[in-house]
Amino acid sequence: MTALEQTQTASTSAGMPAITYNFAYLDEQTKRMIRRAILKAIAIPGYQVPFASREMPMPYGWGTGGVQVTAAILGMDDVLKVIDQGSDDTTNAVAIRGFFETTAPGVATTTRTQDATVIQTRHRVPEQQLQAHQVLVYQVPIPEPLRFLEPRETETRKLHALADYGLMHVKLYEDIARHGHIATTYAYPVEVDGRYVMDPSPIPKFDNPKMDDSPALQLFGAGREKRIYAIPPHTRVVPLDFEDHPFKVQHFAKPCALCAATGVYLDEVILDDRGGRMFVCSDTDYCNTRQAEGHRGEMSALPEAAE
Amino acid sequence: MYVAVKGGETAIRNAHALLAETRRGDTSVPEIGIDQISEQLTLAVDRVMSEGSLYDRPLASLAIKQARGDLIEAIFLVRAFRTTLPRFGYCEPVDTAQMRVERRISATYKDIPGGQVLGPTFDYTHRLLDPTLAGTTTEPPAPARAETEDGAPMPRVTDLLGDEGLIEAAPSTGEYPRDLTREPLSFPADRPLRLQNLARGDEGFLLSLGYSTQRGYARTHPFVGEIRFGEVEVELFVEELGFAVPLGPINVTECQMVTQFKGSSAEPPKFTRGYGLVFGQSERKAMSVALVDRALRFKELGEEQSAPAQDEEFVLSHSDNVQATGFVEHLKLPHYVDFQAELDLVRRMRAEHTDPVHGDARQEAAE
Amino acid sequence: MSTEQTPAASTSELALGFSDPVREAQATFKAVMWAVSRPGHRMPLATNLKPPAPLTPEMAALALALADYETPLWLDPMLAKHKGVADFLRFHTGAPITDDPAAARFALVREPGNLPPFTDFAQGIPEYPDRSTTLILAVTMLSDAPFTLEGPGIKSTRSFGATPLPADFATRWADNRLLFPLGVDLLFTTSGLVSALPRSTRITAEA
Numbered sequence: 001m002t003a004l005e006q007t008q009t010a011s012t013s014a015g016m017p018a019i020t021y022n023f024a025y026l027d028e029q030t031k032r033m034i035r036r037a038i039l040k041a042i043a044i045p046g047y048q049v050p051f052a053s054r055e056m057p058m059p060y061g062w063g064t065g066g067v068q069v070t071a072a073i074l075g076m077d078d079v080l081k082v083i084d085q086g087s088d089d090t091t092n093a094v095a096i097r098g099f100f101e102t103t104a105p106g107v108a109t110t111t112r113t114q115d116a117t118v119i120q121t122r123h124r125v126p127e128q129q130l131q132a133h134q135v136l137v138y139q140v141p142i143p144e145p146l147r148f149l150e151p152r153e154t155e156t157r158k159l160h161a162l163a164d165y166g167l168m169h170v171k172l173y174e175d176i177a178r179h180g181h182i183a184t185t186y187a188y189p190v191e192v193d194g195r196y197v198m199d200p201s202p203i204p205k206f207d208n209p210k211m212d213d214s215p216a217l218q219l220f221g222a223g224r225e226k227r228i229y230a231i232p233p234h235t236r237v238v239p240l241d242f243e244d245h246p247f248k249v250q251h252f253a254k255p256c257a258l259c260a261a262t263g264v265y266l267d268e269v270i271l272d273d274r275g276g277r278m279f280v281c282s283d284t285d286y287c288n289t290r291q292a293e294g295h296r297g298e299m300s301a302l303p304e305a306a307e
Numbered sequence: 308m309y310v311a312v313k314g315g316e317t318a319i320r321n322a323h324a325l326l327a328e329t330r331r332g333d334t335s336v337p338e339i340g341i342d343q344i345s346e347q348l349t350l351a352v353d354r355v356m357s358e359g360s361l362y363d364r365p366l367a368s369l370a371i372k373q374a375r376g377d378l379i380e381a382i383f384l385v386r387a388f389r390t391t392l393p394r395f396g397y398c399e400p401v402d403t404a405q406m407r408v409e410r411r412i413s414a415t416y417k418d419i420p421g422g423q424v425l426g427p428t429f430d431y432t433h434r435l436l437d438p439t440l441a442g443t444t445t446e447p448p449a450p451a452r453a454e455t456e457d458g459a460p461m462p463r464v465t466d467l468l469g470d471e472g473l474i475e476a477a478p479s480t481g482e483y484p485r486d487l488t489r490e491p492l493s494f495p496a497d498r499p500l501r502l503q504n505l506a507r508g509d510e511g512f513l514l515s516l517g518y519s520t521q522r523g524y525a526r527t528h529p530f531v532g533e534i535r536f537g538e539v540e541v542e543l544f545v546e547e548l549g550f551a552v553p554l555g556p557i558n559v560t561e562c563q564m565v566t567q568f569k570g571s572s573a574e575p576p577k578f579t580r581g582y583g584l585v586f587g588q589s590e591r592k593a594m595s596v597a598l599v600d601r602a603l604r605f606k607e608l609g610e611e612q613s614a615p616a617q618d619e620e621f622v623l624s625h626s627d628n629v630q631a632t633g634f635v636e637h638l639k640l641p642h643y644v645d646f647q648a649e650l651d652l653v654r655r656m657r658a659e660h661t662d663p664v665h666g667d668a669r670q671e672a673a674e
Numbered sequence: 675m676s677t678e679q680t681p682a683a684s685t686s687e688l689a690l691g692f693s694d695p696v697r698e699a700q701a702t703f704k705a706v707m708w709a710v711s712r713p714g715h716r717m718p719l720a721t722n723l724k725p726p727a728p729l730t731p732e733m734a735a736l737a738l739a740l741a742d743y744e745t746p747l748w749l750d751p752m753l754a755k756h757k758g759v760a761d762f763l764r765f766h767t768g769a770p771i772t773d774d775p776a777a778a779r780f781a782l783v784r785e786p787g788n789l790p791p792f793t794d795f796a797q798g799i800p801e802y803p804d805r806s807t808t809l810i811l812a813v814t815m816l817s818d819a820p821f822t823l824e825g826p827g828i829k830s831t832r833s834f835g836a837t838p839l840p841a842d843f844a845t846r847w848a849d850n851r852l853l854f855p856l857g858v859d860l861l862f863t864t865s866g867l868v869s870a871l872p873r874s875t876r877i878t879a880e881a
Contacts, residue, residue: 043872055386060633161800185648232827
């Protein structure tokens with residue numbers, strides 16, 4: 001159907017034009033434009049490619065960049081997983097998954113990391129090692145790692161062009177001088193393939209090592225800021241640090257209270273107003289899978305009540 | 308024993324059902340119709356069309372109803388629909404000199420060819436609440452129309468000034484304007500791009516910025532050369548036909564500010580321009596755009612940069628209310644993963660503060 | 675979109691485009707995306723297009739999937755000399771055809787043995803290295819020799835070859851790599867396959 005025919009189709013009531021949407025919501029021209037940006041992003045790892053981000057039917061800042069990237073790559077043979085804070089069941093993850101279930105008929109959705117071909121995420125990298133055929137799509141609020149040091153795009157563009165990242169090192173070093181630590185705990189800047197310094201999106205720095213040499217393709221979409229960037233599979237991704245203050249990830253003293261996993265990122269859950277709290281896996285699929293395999297933490301429910 | 312919270316899906320469904328119920332309100336009160344919104348909340352519809360960048364009254368009215376009267380939400384609904392529409396091409400520039408004027412005023416001249424036409428305006432109304440509007444049967448008295456002026460030519464005031472060489476020629480890059488909605492904004496932005504950004508910018512944001520220029524933050528000594536509101540024809544040049552075909556009329560408000568003159572040893576002094584054009588009737592917005600447009604031209608006119616309204620990156624990056632509301636409101640989304648990361652660090656640093664030697668170890672043991 | 679064509683090219687004489695544009699464009703893009711993500715790796719690329727010769731079906735598929743009115747196309751002399759090729763591409767993509775290689779977003783090279791210097795094409799600029807040309811080459815064969823590749827997307831090394839290529843291809847590519855992050859990206863097509871050398875890839879050995 002040509003564009004002209006489309007607008008000539010029967011109007012709804014009150015002189016309203018017909019309201020129809022393409023597969024995966026975006027029109028084909030928009031998909032092409034985003035796809036071209038994705039290819040450039042993969043060819044220049046860590047470089048932020050400007051793209052003509054569209055208004056999406058969810059607010060800017062709520063995943064419009066990730067949604068546009070996902071919509072541009074998604075095919076009917078894909079299996080989509082959406083997580084927010086590591087969980088498939090948080091409201092925004094549910095809303096975005098529902099959006100694709102409605103607008104991309106034929107695309108299967110899953111909560112199982114290993115079954116997904118495309119995983120859209122906000123703030124986490126799944127605990128389970130990703131595979132070569134998988135794409136991890138990050139939602140990014142502020143793609144510019146230098147933005148809080150230099151608010152002007154015209155300036156930060158120049159700094160990237162010159163690979164001048166002195167500002168960032170100074171900032172991290174000032175942290176050390178003031179606090180005795182690098183005080184950046186999430187959105188911890190990384191250097192990609194020895195060239196561009198990149199914002200990994202607000203994932204906890206705990207997840208940074210998972211970006212390095214990953215077999216999966218990692219795509220980053222910032223809708224409001226109109227930027228797409230990428231890390232191809234098997235690319236060197238190094239957190240910025242200093243010899244005397246090497247990069248360290250968060251360490252949790254106790255295992256997950258539900259599945260007893262260690263070496264994973266945990267959420268703190270407040271249990272009462274007397275200081276009672278526990279720590280559980282932020283990656284709910286990982287935690288559920290372990291519980292199904294019979295792993296039990298100190299607070300886990302009885303088997304029959306678990307699911 | 309602990310069972311993790313689940314049921315995001317159900318919660319969302321229920322919230323949306325509640326929203327629908329709240330939107331409808333008391334069902335003993337008749338439901339508002341799209342035509343009522345379109346006919347009686349005209350300025351709300353105009354604003355939604357203008358900042359939604361889509362000239363469609365029924366859709367804007369529907370959006371206002373759906374948004375429960377929250378105009379930024381309605382603008383957002385319209386934008387999200389607009390973005391999916393196919394493009395046929397770009398229309399010819401509308402010729403506001405040919406406008407079928409409903410209102411037209413100039414602050415710079417007492418009388419002008421074609422006359423001053425007050426038209427439908429809040430100006431000079433006494434802002435006293437009118438109890439007669441609280442009823443539902445008020446029929447307004449029929450207004451007298453200025454028949455004599457009808458059809459008389461109404462040259463633009465800035466054109467009259469231009470004929471005398473008193474105002475700069477309308478600045479032009481000579482290039483076909485780029486399309487803000489089809490390519491990402493990059494800086495420096497040229498004037499056509501800035502004007503596109505301002506045309507869809509938030510009325511409140513631009514009003515405040517325009518106001519700031521009047522209070523001395525990049526003052527431009529503005530005079531309202533002319534404000535006109537009325538109907539203009541939109542035309543599309545069809546290559547196969549070799550001529551432009553009319554697509555239909557739209558209402559626009561145009562504001563031409565006559566601002567601070569400048570001159571040099573080479574050139575005698577001339578007034579300069581600030582320009583604003585918006586869909587529908589919104590003088591507040593058109594005037595604000597004209598003020599900010601003029602402030603943003605400081606470099607081209609050899610003026611000092613001293614104020615927020617002149618700061619192109621600042622103004623253009625923050626003018627869009629759909630972007631702004633999305634990002635401000637996204638703070639409502641869960642952030643507990645990053646907050647946990649901060650908590651961990653703050654606890655660690657507090658422990659070190661109390662016991663600089665063993666703080667780190669003690670903190671970990673405590674966890 | 676179609677307004678730029680010459681009157682000679684009516685729709686009835688033109689070969690068809692994608693029969694299912696949404697699905698075929700996505701599948702083609704996906705093959706290219708994985709090709710660029712794993713430089714030198716050969717990705718299957720199925721297409722039923724029957725474009726006017728000497729445009730190949732795979733080249734046509736890439737052009738239809740990636741090009742539109744925003745992306746000027748440059749055609750190498752072999753393609754440019756057959757008017758039907760430009761008509762086909764213009765009609766189905768709406769892309770303007772340019773004879774200035776530096777103005778092209780995509781360059782279609784039917785005779786890669788006669789590849790013009792990479793520096794004839796847009797290289798991007800330091801602030802915007804993405805503003806560069808992507809070259810789409812039709813080769814007769816993709817193979818595992820003579821080049822050894824390293825770089826992002828490659829676990830340790832990968833072998834790669836394409837025929838025909840200019841004899842000094844490795845030198846040209848090294849020069850292109852030196853410009854990084856500026857430079858061109860290459861997409862190689864042959865019957866049923868697509869492969870890529872993005873600018874980030876290094877040729878570390880030539881057998």
